[in-house]
Amino acid sequence: MSTAGAKVARAESVGVAETEADADRAPVVTGLGVLSPGGVGTEALWRACRSGDGEFREVTHFDVSRTGTRIAGFVPAEPGAPAPGEVARLPYLLHRAVMAALADARERTGVREVPTALVLGTTDSGGCPGTEVWRAWTEGNSPHPNAGWQPYGPPFADGPVVQVGNASAAGATALGVATDLLRDGVVERVVVCGVDTVTETAFHGLASLRTLNPRGCRPFSTRRAGIRISECGAAMVLERATAATTPGYARLRGWGSSNEASQAARPDYEGVAKAVRRALADARTEPGLLDYVNAHAAGTRHGDIAELRALDEVLGDRLPKVPVVSTKAALGHCQGAAGTVEAIMTVLTLARGEVLPTLGLEDRDPRWDHLNLGDRPPEAPPSVGMTISCGLGGSNVAVVFSRD
Template sequence: MNAAPRGRDTAPSVAVTGLGVLSPGGSGVDALWRACERGTACFRTIEHFDVSRTGARIAGFVPADAPDVPAPGRPGRLPYLLHRATKDALADAEARTGRRGVPTALVLGSTDSGGCPSAEAWRDWRGGRSPNAGAGWTPYSAPAWDGPVIQVANASAAGATALGVGADLLRDGIAERVLVCGVDTVTETAYQGLASLRTLSPRGCRPFSTRRSGIRVSECAAALVLDSGSPHAYAHLRGWGGSNEAGQAARPDVGGVAKAIRRALRDARTEPEELGYINAHAAGTRHGDVAELRALEEVLGERLPRVPVVSTKAALGHCQGAAGTVEAIVTVLTLVRGEVLPTLGLEDRDPRWDHLNLGDKSPDHPPETAMTISCGLGGSNVAVVFGREA
């Protein structure tokens, strides 16, 4: 992944000009921010397939805000969420930049890689056909992109990888505008698979907690519009890096995560001491949180206790392939608003990390540069660096 570093002096700036999101917190960035701040996300019992043998029965769902929303389990649900998020993001970018009709590529991050009904409905929709019988929903406008379409499906790192691929499309001059969307729904195949790996927790995601025991799955659609060198940016995607290595398929590896972080910083021409905020993958697993924080200690050293390290999965759950994009939106909003939200549920934080700022202490200055990290099954690790300036 992007092994050759490209600096800001040799490649065009990648500006984030549009945001669109449907999360368990609701529709829009304000609802997302409130959920991360107050813990108001929608979690409820899964009803569209049998979870009696999984040990965990709760998931995060996007609240219905219109009468035509396909219910969970219906094949039209994923394309509906995808359409809403991408439509909102493009409308936001067009309003901010005044540029309309720009040829637009789509990079889609999802664990739904083609083997289930929602993927079939999405392909029908993109081809101009009505979703298959029983989908319960017909798109109310044509798809919003008209350029290349690329799908990334490397598990929980898919959304973050999609951002890197989108940035490279712009920097290499392949696309003029890129729409990056991470989207996933709560499906029986994925849920039962995670249950078989014993990664689901009935208590939900508790990052950095002594009682952390696994993840809580959520659905989400989160989209960002990337433009070359726009002066109307929320923030700038300065660089990204990835690695594909782990000693065990279901656990992040310290060396692999550290390698992704170093590559991202090098690609962004950013020194570790410049980081003012880190949105960690931190899914609340026993081994994953430890590996990630050790990797950050390895790269940042004595600087780490002064940098807020926050997990939004405590508020939103684990949004699967969309985790990297929704957490990137939270990272961008943190830069825009100059406010660092805490990791929720730190009442029983692991004492090994008492010296770290897990978002429970206000930084001395609003962050100017930030990083988001994602880790996926099989050893996929991705870090993305954003800055208020290019």
């Protein structure tokens, strides 16, 4: 079989009619880097999502006494790292995640000097571009000469640097922006980083919307009542498909978005369904071939219902056979980084062929007893997965990955 024929055969096995001409539509995931409440690295992330042993503790760097909840998720402390509340905290998470992802990509593909862009998904404009710490990072210098997390890496981005800030959908949107940059030939490689810290503005803002739940995120539970926010830095390297980059962890097949909600603080199922359909169409993948979903599923009363109703609209009778998993019970809601860290979990699931369950299903909502929320083994290891993110104001994003 010719090389082109082999590509078509592999692609058709996951429902994607790929040819040499459109191979560049599906960037390759070549590197991953993450700092989450589970710890540093993908193994720590995987363990936390399996066992729920992430670091959740009382917020002490600002006053939370009037919010009704005191707990948030934090990246475990490391010697010399800026503490929560320090201005360098967000660039620190950004730096560590990005450099880990680039190192991972270099290990897989070798040292390749190619035009590279940075796409940043965050809800915190105050902790990044425009600050002294951000400028020091982009210039390759450390603002703290004696910091234990030196050295700052030299600038690697000789392509565009783009910031995306559409609330909790920012990290997933950043993946879509990166895909478009690669498809349009603007650069050969994009580093996507979703990053956020636990800030007073975000914490009190969500508390004022009555969105925070003292018991944490309880997706699909009868007792779900809101979210618990966390900090996270999660990075993914996407590259145009070449002999040097394939095989990678997975391929990003397509993405879709919508901006539709009748109420600013909750998604509508119609908007989520549009994003899912658009992502599948962009991925050139039939809905019946989707066999894993990492859902937004933050554990809000209305959000979980809207998302599962949207999936039912798109997948129909196939939905009970598709594992629909939420990692927020393990990680909390990582804000603007949620879409990126959940995309990393989707990629790891496809690469490892193992589906982790949604934690805390002891009191699952009985209306979803017919669904596989990751608590039943799938019929086969998943080969096509989707992650969904929903942000305040009706921003909905879905991203489709395949194992090859």
